[in-house]
Amino acid sequence: MKKIALFLFVLLALVSCQKQPKQSGCVVQVALGHWVPTHYTAEQIIGRIDTVNQIMPVEKVIIGWTLDVDKKIYRQVGEYLHSKGIRMLLWLPLFAETEQVFDNSPAVDLWGRTPANYDSAASNAFRFNCPSDPKNIANLLDIYDRVFSDCGFDGVFLDRVRTQSFVCGVSGVLGCGCPLCVERFAAEGVDIQKVKSEFESQGDAFFSVSAYSPADGFVFENPLAAAFFKAKSHIVSSSVAAICDSLRSRNLEVGLDLYAPFMAPFVGQDYSILTAHADFIKPMLYRKTFAPAGMGYEYELLRKSLPGATGYPALEMDVDFLNSQLDAMARYDCGKYPGIELNYDKELVPTSPEYVAESLKAVKDHGFEGIVLSWNILEVPLSHLEALRSSPNQ
Numbered sequence: 526m527k528k529i530a531l532f533l534f535v536l537l538a539l540v541s542c543q544k545q546p547k548q549s550g551c552v553v554q555v556a557l558g559h560w561v562p563t564h565y566t567a568e569q570i571i572g573r574i575d576t577v578n579q580i581m582p583v584e585k586v587i588i589g590w591t592l593d594v595d596k597k598i599y600r601q602v603g604e605y606l607h608s609k610g611i612r613m614l615l616w617l618p619l620f621a622e623t624e625q626v627f628d629n630s631p632a633v634d635l636w637g638r639t640p641a642n643y644d645s646a647a648s649n650a651f652r653f654n655c656p657s658d659p660k661n662i663a664n665l666l667d668i669y670d671r672v673f674s675d676c677g678f679d680g681v682f683l684d685r686v687r688t689q690s691f692v693c694g695v696s697g698v699l700g701c702g703c704p705l706c707v708e709r710f711a712a713e714g715v716d717i718q719k720v721k722s723e724f725e726s727q728g729d730a731f732f733s734v735s736a737y738s739p740a741d742g743f744v745f746e747n748p749l750a751a752a753f754f755k756a757k758s759h760i761v762s763s764s765v766a767a768i769c770d771s772l773r774s775r776n777l778e779v780g781l782d783l784y785a786p787f788m789a790p791f792v793g794q795d796y797s798i799l800t801a802h803a804d805f806i807k808p809m810l811y812r813k814t815f816a817p818a819g820m821g822y823e824y825e826l827l828r829k830s831l832p833g834a835t836g837y838p839a840l841e842m843d844v845d846f847l848n849s850q851l852d853a854m855a856r857y858d859c860g861k862y863p864g865i866e867l868n869y870d871k872e873l874v875p876t877s878p879e880y881v882a883e884s885l886k887a888v889k890d891h892g893f894e895g896i897v898l899s900w901n902i903l904e905v906p907l908s909h910l911e912a913l914r915s916s917p918n919q
């Protein structure tokens with residue numbers, strides 16, 4: 526009898542365990558500076574993560590990519606994180622900004638020109654590099670092995686896994702057109718000479734679309750445009766997949782920073798390929814960021830760059846749109862941690878605690894593995910962190 530009672534008790538415990546709603550994981554990003562020495566201390570970083578952890582349990586920390594010469598900061602933060610059962614991932618850029626530390630070959634447009642850099646007048650100017658050159662790929666793996674492999678990282682989070690967007694006009698999107706990439710386009714059945722002459726004769730109309738739905742994205746009217754963007758996504762994403770495989774063979778967890786599903790094809794991101802090779806993805810679902818990767822910002826740049834292209838609907842960056850992008854990523858079989866911006870800037874990122882709570886609720890309602898609090902937890906206003914506490918379903 527006792528045995529039966531015990532059995533029933535264990536069974537009940539198991540059933541009630543399964544009924545518990547899935548605890549969604551919180552991932553934070555710590556931006557220490559791009560290659561340059563950081564001005565933050567390990568104590569500041571640990572203190573801030575501790576604050577977040579008390580509001581919402583932190584599962585992973587993405588931190589990088591200062592070249593801290595003695596690696597002390599990563600080791601110190603890593604020791605603290607591991608004592609709390611939190612994983613530490615190195616934040617590394619892949620196809621942009623690497624030229625600052627390596628002799629990488631640039632991405633060029635279909636006419637062989639290097640597209641203008643983002644914010645070329647500012648100190649944070651950077652260029653994009655070719656997604657096919659084996660040297661560019663080897664350099665990324667080399668810097669991990671040489672500089673970061675003994676710092677205690679549990680994984681790598683790859684940023685800039687793409688080509689340039691419409692930030693500098695159409696030229697960056699029509700690439701990479703270097704001889705190596707042209708060969709890969711040919712292998713995908715796309716003749717770049719034909720794409721060039723089609724664009725030269727059609728102009729903006731080359732980009733016209735006949736339909737848009739969140740699930741299927743934009744449907745190009747011109748079959749050559751459709752074939753070009755499909756091939757481009759295969760080329761860029763296959764290179765990223767190869768790097769993911771190499772990193773995972775080192776026993777590292779791999780996460781990817783992605784454009785929202787509706788803009789991803791323009792920058793060479795094929796969700797089907799990428800999600801088959803990464804442990805998790807972080808689509809940047811930024812509705813209030815008026816800088817690269819901001820959804821409305823990028824979409825308006827597209828429309829401004831292509832005034833003669835037809836079929837692009839006006840898209841309101843409201844919570845319904847956020848939900849449509851969350852729905853669009855639901856079918857992919859890998860960890861899904863949408864990125865919501867918590868940073869604040871009056872002009873560039875006019876977020877608010879209400880915006881944070883609304884976005885968090887939408888993400889939680891989808892029941893994914895978690896959320897990434899973007900993009901620098903050290904600069905997030907405390908009121909925005911408090912908004913995480915007041916969010917429903919917490």
Ligand SMILES: [Zn+2]
Nearest residue numbers: 655701703706
């Ligand atoms: Zn190339």
